[in-house]
Amino acid sequence: MNNPLTFTFALALGDDALIAAQRLAEWATRAPEMEEDIALANIALDQLGAARLLLSYAGELEGAGRDEDALAFLRDDREFRNCLLVELPNGDFAMTMAKLLVLSAYQLPLYTALAGCADERLAAIGGKARKESAYHLDHAALWVKRLGDGTEESHRRMQAGIDQVWPYAHELFVAQPQAPVDPATLRGEFDDTVSAVLAEATLTVPESGWAPGGGRDGVHTEDLSYLLAEMQVLHRAHPGARW
Amino acid sequence: MSSAREAAAAVVDPEIRVVTIADLGILRDVEEDPATGRVVVTITPTYTGCPAMDVIRADIRHRLAAAGHRDVEVRTVHSPAWSTDWxxxxxxxxxxxxxxxxxxxxxxxxxxxxxxxxxxxxxxxxxxxxxxxxxxxxxxxxxxxxxxxxxxxxxxxx
Structure with a gap:
């Protein structure tokens, strides 16, 4: 393998985007209104686009002949490197928006930093994906404010959603000093973005405490196994199938 | 044989059929090797997950083949990132x-x-x-x- 560190990094980011896309796509036909159905499907499509670029590049770096499909559909849970945040079940709409807020507030500075990194391929992907992330962040922030500063019930559920996903934000910023972008350097911008949104939404930033991790080492929740079973079944049942 | 650039520029966007890929700035470059006749077309997606890209690649090949260009490579680049300003x-x-x-x-x-x-x-x-x-x-x-x-x-x- 040419560059194992860059491979692991591209794989982790690609897996984040892929699993996020799969979870978001689960909302199709189930969102609270038709416009939101279209919105979540579009965000899923953007995430899938980024996943395809990142996994294709990871496959090339690995040099073992695995393409984007082999990496997406023929790995088991322990081989996935995504953060736990993206594999969490969708919960209610408020929890999904809390997840999207945390994910996009992390992906935007990450892709922006990537756009200026030394690796040409990752820089191109970052430069492209950051524009889409900015739109996702706007969308999530809009809903978090609307629900947080809405009725008593919407406020309660939005706060519950934020409280539920907050511990999983920690894993996103664990230091990797050797990586093309060290995620630890992004924490400040993430905190600024999220606390500004939560303040406007009349929501409280949760206390930091329990900080589950392990996703980057392939140790996942059982939720990922069910997600993969659904995502991979067709490709595994009909290897090489095309339409 | 019409020029490779003209043929590629005339490919319409499959989802917004009133504009061409040249109008949208999706078409970045067309290079023809005068010695071999080989054509390299460079395109860039509007969005990373744009599902129209495969159709656009196929349409470029068809258009160029119809214009007499048989040896065609379509390259996809992501940098610089597409902008609506294009x-x-x-x-x-x-x-x-x-x-x-x-x-x-x-x-x-x-x-x-x-x-x-x-x-x-x-x-x-x-x-x-x-x-x-x-x-x-x-x-x-x-x-x-x-x-x-x-x-x-x-x-x-x-």
Whole structure:
């Protein structure tokens, strides 16, 4: 393998985007209104686009002949490197928006930093994906404010959603000093973005405490196994199938 | 045999069929080797997940084959990242004529963001409102005109 560190990094980011896309796509036909159905499907499509670029590049770096499909559909849970945040079940709409807020507030500075990194391929992907992330962040922030500063019930559920996903934000910023972008350097911008949104939404930033991790080492929740079973079944049942 | 550039530039966008890939800025470069006749076409996606890319690649091959170019390579690049600022004036006019409001200039860092009204492509009124931040394709949002009540697509500034 040419560059194992860059491979692991591209794989982790690609897996984040892929699993996020799969979870978001689960909302199709189930969102609270038709416009939101279209919105979540579009965000899923953007995430899938980024996943395809990142996994294709990871496959090339690995040099073992695995393409984007082999990496997406023929790995088991322990081989996935995504953060736990993206594999969490969708919960209610408020929890999904809390997840999207945390994910996009992390992906935007990450892709922006990537756009200026030394690796040409990752820089191109970052430069492209950051524009889409900015739109996702706007969308999530809009809903978090609307629900947080809405009725008593919407406020309660939005706060519950934020409280539920907050511990999983920690894993996103664990230091990797050797990586093309060290995620630890992004924490400040993430905190600024999220606390500004939560303040406007009349929501409280949760206390930091329990900080589950392990996703980057392939140790996942059982939720990922069910997600993969659904995502991979067709490709595994009909290897090489095309339409 | 017509020029490879002309043939590639005439490929229409499969999802917005009133504009070509040249109008939209998807077509980045066409190079023809005069000695071998080999053509290299370089394109860039509007959005990373744009599902029209495969069709665009196939259409470029068909157009070029029909124009007499058999040895064709289509390359996809992601840098520099596509921007709606690359849509030509002719492209903007075609979009507006088809009822799709063209995008405003992209907001740049360091510049005070100025929100320009999206004008209704039907009646020209600036009295419009966003109905949905996402639309029928990745590159569009759904708006409505308050003056003439018509809903319309708006190409999002990116």
């Amino acid at each position: 849509i030509s004036d002719a492209g903007r006019a075609k979009l507006a004529a088809a009822g799709i409001a063209p995008p405003a200039p992209v907001r740049r860092d360091g510049v005070v963001p100025l929100t320009l009204a999206v004008r209704c492509p039907r009646c020209g009124s600036p009295e419009t409102a966003q109905l949905s931040r996402f639309g029928s394709t990745a590159c569009k949002a759904l708006w409505r005109c308050r003056a003439c009540s018509e809903p319309f697509d708006h190409l999002k500034a990116l």
